[in-house]
Amino acid sequence: MAAFSLLLALFLLSERSSSLPKSAAVRYVSALGDGGMKNRNARIALEAWNFCNEVGDEAPSMGSPRLADCADLTCPILADYLHQRLDSHGSKCEVRHWVNETDNKLASGDNFPVSGFTSYKDPDMFANEKERYLGSLCKPHDTEEEPWYFWMIMLKNGNFDKNSTLCPENGRKVGKIVTRRNFPCFGKGCMNQPLVYHNYSKLVADEKGIMHLIGGFNGTYDLDAELSKGAGTRSFFSVSWQKNVKTGSWVFSNSLTTSRNYPWLMLYLRADAAEGFSGGYHYNGRGMMRKLPESPNFKVKLTLDVKLGGGPNSQFYLIDIGSCWKNDGQPCNGDVLTDVTRYSEMIINPATTSWCRADNLVSCPPYHTSLSGQIIHRNETSRFPYSAYHLYCSPGNAEHLEKPYDICDPYSNPQAQELIQILPHREWSVHGYPKKQGDGWIRDSRTWDLDVGALSSRLYFYQDPGTKPAKRVWTSINVGTEIYASNRQETAEWTVSDFDVLVPEQKAISS
Ligand SMILES: *[C@@H]1O[C@H](CO)[C@@H](O)[C@H](O)[C@H]1NC(C)=O
Ligand SMILES: *[C@@H]1O[C@H](CO)[C@@H](O)[C@H](O)[C@H]1NC(C)=O
Ligand SMILES: *[C@@H]1O[C@H](CO)[C@@H](O)[C@H](O)[C@H]1NC(C)=O
Ligand SMILES: *[C@@H]1O[C@H](CO)[C@@H](O)[C@H](O)[C@H]1NC(C)=O
Ligand SMILES: *[C@@H]1O[C@H](CO)[C@@H](O)[C@H](O)[C@H]1NC(C)=O
Numbered sequence: 001m002a003a004f005s006l007l008l009a010l011f012l013l014s015e016r017s018s019s020l021p022k023s024a025a026v027r028y029v030s031a032l033g034d035g036g037m038k039n040r041n042a043r044i045a046l047e048a049w050n051f052c053n054e055v056g057d058e059a060p061s062m063g064s065p066r067l068a069d070c071a072d073l074t075c076p077i078l079a080d081y082l083h084q085r086l087d088s089h090g091s092k093c094e095v096r097h098w099v100n101e102t103d104n105k106l107a108s109g110d111n112f113p114v115s116g117f118t119s120y121k122d123p124d125m126f127a128n129e130k131e132r133y134l135g136s137l138c139k140p141h142d143t144e145e146e147p148w149y150f151w152m153i154m155l156k157n158g159n160f161d162k163n164s165t166l167c168p169e170n171g172r173k174v175g176k177i178v179t180r181r182n183f184p185c186f187g188k189g190c191m192n193q194p195l196v197y198h199n200y201s202k203l204v205a206d207e208k209g210i211m212h213l214i215g216g217f218n219g220t221y222d223l224d225a226e227l228s229k230g231a232g233t234r235s236f237f238s239v240s241w242q243k244n245v246k247t248g249s250w251v252f253s254n255s256l257t258t259s260r261n262y263p264w265l266m267l268y269l270r271a272d273a274a275e276g277f278s279g280g281y282h283y284n285g286r287g288m289m290r291k292l293p294e295s296p297n298f299k300v301k302l303t304l305d306v307k308l309g310g311g312p313n314s315q316f317y318l319i320d321i322g323s324c325w326k327n328d329g330q331p332c333n334g335d336v337l338t339d340v341t342r343y344s345e346m347i348i349n350p351a352t353t354s355w356c357r358a359d360n361l362v363s364c365p366p367y368h369t370s371l372s373g374q375i376i377h378r379n380e381t382s383r384f385p386y387s388a389y390h391l392y393c394s395p396g397n398a399e400h401l402e403k404p405y406d407i408c409d410p411y412s413n414p415q416a417q418e419l420i421q422i423l424p425h426r427e428w429s430v431h432g433y434p435k436k437q438g439d440g441w442i443r444d445s446r447t448w449d450l451d452v453g454a455l456s457s458r459l460y461f462y463q464d465p466g467t468k469p470a471k472r473v474w475t476s477i478n479v480g481t482e483i484y485a486s487n488r489q490e491t492a493e494w495t496v497s498d499f500d501v502l503v504p505e506q507k508a509i510s511s
Contacts, residue, residue, distance in 0.1 A: 028299065028502040031291040032271055033140065033148025036301070036500040037250040042071045042201040042213050043138055044241060045150040045286070047131065050191045051160040051183070051412055052167035053280050055108075055123040059193040059223065063105040064123065066130040068150060069215050070098040070138035071201035093211040095203055098137045104198065106130050128283035135286030146290035148274045151252075153239050154478070157221055158264025158485065159183065159190040160411060166191060170396035171336035171415035181409065184485050186261045194219045194237070197227065206245040216240030221262040233489065235259035237267050249303075249497040256310065257491040258483050268320065268480030269496050277332055279322015279476030280341050282414045287476075293503050295472035296457035302479060302499040305445035310492025312351040313484035315421075318433075318440055318448065320345040321456060322476040324415075327398055329463055329470040340395045341417040344459055347390050348424060350437035356389035362404040365392040365420060365460035371430055388425035394418060398462050420459050431455040447498060452477070477501055 030036065034043060048065035050056045058064055075093035106112070108126035111119045117133045120126040135149040160167065160183035165175060184190070201215035218238035220227055225234035236257040244251050256267040272278035272287025304318060322343045324332035332339035356364035356378075364378040368385055376383045393408035394401050395416040408417045424434035431451035434440045440448070456472055463470065479499070481492045 026297070027505040029505045031293055031298070031501040031503045032288050032499075033143070033274070033290055034151065034250075034288060036498055038248050040073050040212070040243070040248075041140070042069055042215060042241065043140070043148075043150040043288075044069045044153065044215075045131070045134060045138070046153040046155065046196065046217050046239075047127075048193050048196070049154065049156040050166065050193070051156075051158060053156070053412075053414055054166065055127045055193060056164075056166045056191050057193065058107055058123050059195055062193065062195060063107040064127045064130045065193045065196070066127050066134060067104045067196060067198060067217065068099045068134040068138055069198065069201050069217075070134075070150065071213055071215070072096045072098070073203070073211065073213055075211060093203060095201060095213065097200060099134055103134065103137065106133070128285065131286050132284065143290075146274070148288055148290045149286040151288055152270040152272050152278075153217065154266070154268045154270050154480075155194060155219075155237055156266040157191065157194070157262060158266070158412075158482075159185050159262065161185045161188070161190050164191065167411045168336065168414065170410040171339070177411070179411075181411075183411075184263050190261070192221065192223060194221045195223060195225070195227070199240070201241075204242070206243075208245070210245065212243040212245070214240070214242040221265070222259055231257060233259060235262040235265060237265070239267070239269075244497055247498065251495050251497045253493075253495045254480065255491065255493045256481060256483060258486055258489055260489070263487070264483065264485045266480065266482040268317070268478040269499070270476055270478045271499065271501055273475040277324055277334070277475055279320075279324065279343065279474070279478070280413055280417075282332075282334055282336055282339065289475070289477070289501060291503050291506075292473050292475060293453065293477070293501055294474070296453045297504050298453035298474075299502040300450045300452045300477055300500070301448065301502065303445065303447040303497045304440060304479065304494065306348075306440070306442050306492075306494045308491055308493040309349055309351075309442055310481050310483045311486050311488070311490035312349070313486050314349050314481050314490065314492050315345070315347045315352065315484060316349045316441075316481045316492070316494075317345045317479060318348045319450065319452070320476075320478040320480075321452060321474045322478065323472065323474045325470040327395065327462065327464050328467040331471070331473075336415040338397065339415045340397065341413045341415060342461055343417065344420045344422070344456060346422045346424070346428065346433060348434055348437075348440050350441055352390055352423060352437075354387045354389060354423060355391040357386050358384070362406050363391040363393075364389060366402045367460060368427075369458045369460070371427070371458070385425060385427050388422055388427040390421035390423050392420050392460070394462055398464075400465055401462070418462055420461070422459075428455055
């Protein structure tokens with residue numbers, strides 16, 4: 001497949017610096033298997049996570065919460081040449097599915113149809129094994145060198161039963177949860193996995209007779225719901241994909257509705273590391289990114305059309321970037337006691353306020369780095385851009401925190417986490433991000449060209465004093481919403497298309 005690439009002028013961070021050239025021409029190439037979402041074949045998977053990104057218990061007769069829809073569209077060469085045009089007698093095109101119902105229904109303890117995968121009884125470990133199995137079925141055959149797998153739809157339920165021991169505390173297994181923090185939970189079983197339904201990708205013709213694939217997933221966390229009669233007061237999610245016939249991009253249409261029993265839900269479309277850890281996930285997973293983007297040199301492009309916001313607590317992320325490194329700057333190695341998930345998110349719902357304020361420094365990062373590289377301490381009230389931040393919280397296993405500090409929720413990840421949540425602001429719009437609240441929100445659909453690399457290199461992340469700065473390599477780039485505990489039913493709806501992650505082309509190393 002032809003790599004989608006762009007010739008971009010890279011303006012170095014400090015234009016004023018005289019020792020550096022004003023600009024240098026750098027060729028950017030897509031880091032994704034499905035760059036710009038232009039592939040006509042479908043490579044899509046779904047994962048459902050409980051509060052700490054595990055499974056816990058599988059939903060009745062649903063299997064392990066990992067599913068995939070991987071379908072190739074093949075049309076006869078001549079029809080292909082004529083843009084897959086149909087003759088009046090109907091389609092000559094065919095769909096080949098690489099994942100079938102039996103694969104998608106695999107549940108913990110089941111044997112895999114091929115060797116090389118272990119049929120764990122533990123639902124958490126089985127889900128990871130199933131993800132790798134589905135990946136092996138979906139891996140495109142033209143790419144031995146830099147394999148890639150699928151877009152990942154992530155669905156997460158924010159219920160947490162403090163009487164259970166399903167989630168560790170900052171990565172540490174605990175026999176009993178003792179905390180004053182409050183979490184939604186309606187009672188026993190509140191951390192269940194969803195019911196999921198699937199329309200396998202199938203052929204449709206556009207008005208010119210050109211064939212495309214279309215498909216989708218929907219489902220609910222309310223196990224007593226009857227979705228065929230509509231979701232009603234129950235929780236609901238749906239993600240469907242079809243082609244924009246003008247641009248050739250996939251359009252992912254998303255919808256997420258909370259319910260009384262499931263007031264806190266998340267639905268993201270993720271470009272994860274093709275192999276290895278991804279943001280918030282401590283197993284060797286499967287994803288879309290063949291090359292990993294590293295700050296400060298990478299960009300993210302996407303078209304986002306928010307149709308319904310999801311209420312005041314909907315933290316809509318344009319975008320969320322996730323990674324993992326240790327407090328001493330070393331990369332993660334799967335040791336959940338010292339690995340730390342790092343997230344940064346821009347929240348574009350204009351109802352989101354700044355918790356970081358001059359009178360609430362506890363929710364601010366210790367300092368802000370200005371575009372020119374100046375460090376502005378959070379107590380410099382006349383200069384610190386408080387309204388550029390929603391909140392900052394520190395990893396629970398950090399040993400040298402500057403007071404005052406807040407520790408991030410110690411239970412909602414497999415390990416400790418650090419979060420820096422930013423808001424639309426002039427500080428960030430220089431990198432292509434929204435300038436003011438409301439930009440990119442409902443009825444303001446836009447195609448964004450975000451210099452995520454430059455922005456993320458300016459963010460504060462905790463590190464132990466005297467240690468070498470971590471390489472900021474990002475293993476997940478996500479877009480979607482997190483509807484926080486809402487006391488009424490809320491619905492968010494949005495579409496994502498043209499998604500790409502662009503990284504500088506690497507010079508081939510000759511041996
Ligand atoms: C589904 O696919 C698996 C693996 O390719 C294969 O072993 C199995 O026979 C298939 N099942 C059906 C019902 O087609
Ligand atoms: C947890 O245990 C307490 C005390 O036994 C009980 O009151 C509460 O309902 C339990 N919570 C859940 C979610 O089961
Ligand atoms: C499957 O497609 C039908 C017809 O378009 C639609 O009504 C239904 O909601 C879809 N279901 C899923 C799981 O996407
Ligand atoms: C979800 O998908 C199922 C299966 O395609 C369909 O019967 C149902 O109507 C859909 N539910 C909603 C609420 O769209
Ligand atoms: C601001 O914080 C820095 C770093 O903690 C400290 O050195 C300085 O004294 C503080 N300034 C004021 C005015 O509190």
